[in-house]
Amino acid sequence: MIWGRAAPVLVAAALALAGCGQVPQPFSKDRADLAKAPFLIAPTTxxxxxxxxxxxxxxxxxxxxxxxxxxxxxxxxxxxxxxxxxxxxxxxxxxxxxxxxxxxxxxxxxxxxxxxxxxxxxxxxxxxxxxxxxxxxxxxxRPRVAPAVKTVPKVAVYPVDGAPGDGNDLLRRALALALDRAPVELTDDLVQDGHVVQGDVSVVRQNDGRDRVEIWWTVMDAQGKQIGTVDQRNQVPGGSLDKSWGAVAAPIANAAVGGIVALLKQSEAVKAAAANAPAKLRE
The missing domain is CATH 3.40.50.10070 (TolB, N-terminal domain)
Structure with missing residues (x-):
């Protein structure tokens, strides 16, 4: 699409940018060998x-x-x-x-x-x-100013899948706790006009003996449409997460929650824009 010079064109909400900051490191340095590499949060902006x-x-x-x-x-x-x-x-x-x-x-x-x-x-x-x-x-x-979002996003955390040991349970509980402290409304199950977060985990043993851990947090709306995904990855000592995720579940959830909340707000902004659009544009 080409826009003429005279038209004051604004790039849509895809350019709703956030400031650059240090990549969150969910493992504190006193967490034994698990601190060797930070989980990297995929930019949501x-x-x-x-x-x-x-x-x-x-x-x-x-x-x-x-x-x-x-x-x-x-x-x-x-x-x-x-x-x-x-x-x-x-x-x-x-x-x-x-x-x-x-x-x-x-x-x-x-x-x-x-x-x-x-x-x-x-x-x-x-x-x-x-x-x-x-x-x-x-x-x-410059980003077009998104419509003010007056509705607090509602979100339920679905079960996490794929983690060994107690990872599925602890990661789900840790994310629910992190979201409960965030500017969203945590619900027990999917509600009308709400959202869900689904976590998927992969732990694969590498040739060097370490485990490659990948986590995907997928945000969906009430109709099942995927809003976006926050992904995390790290290399950890082999077998260190086979049984217990107690040392890392909360830091991982805390590192991911900012991106998840951003996706929830983005979804609410899109819905608000659609609701406020002229009837011809919605047809």
Whole structure:
């Protein structure tokens, strides 16, 4: 989809970005060997990686990318010129010199698989216009403000499957406790307009003798539609979780709950937007 320059286009709620912080480490360092590697939480939000502009000299291309990233940051958009995550969007620019001497930059926002989210073109003839262009690109990409969510998300925790020992029971109880402290309403079972969280665990012995542990927390709505998944993974000493998960269940749940709550709020925001949309748009 291509949007013209005159249209003030906003990228939808996919760009509802959160600030970058340290990756949670659910194992405290005094947890014996289980602290050797942190569980990594899959980002539940996207960031924008600004690539050097092509068609100009390398120094200028990097300078424009840096200016654009800073403009995005001022708009509360997580952006940078180097680091990315699996959900990152990539902003690339292709510059060319026009006959009137101005430089024309075509900006393309795309996902990592090459899917184009949007395009726009700016003409730049001065440093002042360059600053205006980067600010305009930032405004173009800035997240659309989601409708205020007045409804507290309701969620039930379904049984966890796949963990050895007491893992299924302890992980479910730990997540329920973490959600009970979160800004959601914990329910005993699925209710109308509510959600469920289903946990799945895989523990596989590796050639080096360690166990590769993967956990998937899947959030679904009352109709069974999958809203999203928060996944965690780690390498732990072989057999260390065969019987007891008591030392790690709560830290794992606490590390995952932020992403789960974000998915619940996202679901409520989508429902609110659909309810507030004009009738023709809902048809």
């Amino acid at each position: 996207e960031g924008v990686v600004v690539l050097p502009v092509e068609g100009v000299d390398a120094e200028t291309g990097e300078m424009i990318a840096d200016l654009t990233a800073r403009a995005l940051q001022k708009q509360d958009v997580v952006a940078g010129t180097r680091s990315s995550n699996r959900a990152s969007l990539f902003l690339s620019g292709a510059g060319r010199r026009r006959l009137d001497g101005a430089m024309e930059i075509t900006w393309t926002l795309a996902r990592s698989d090459g899917t184009v989210v949007g395009q726009r073109t700016d003409a730049i003839a001065s440093d002042e216009q360059l600053a205006e262009s980067t600010a305009s690109v930032a405004a173009w990409l």
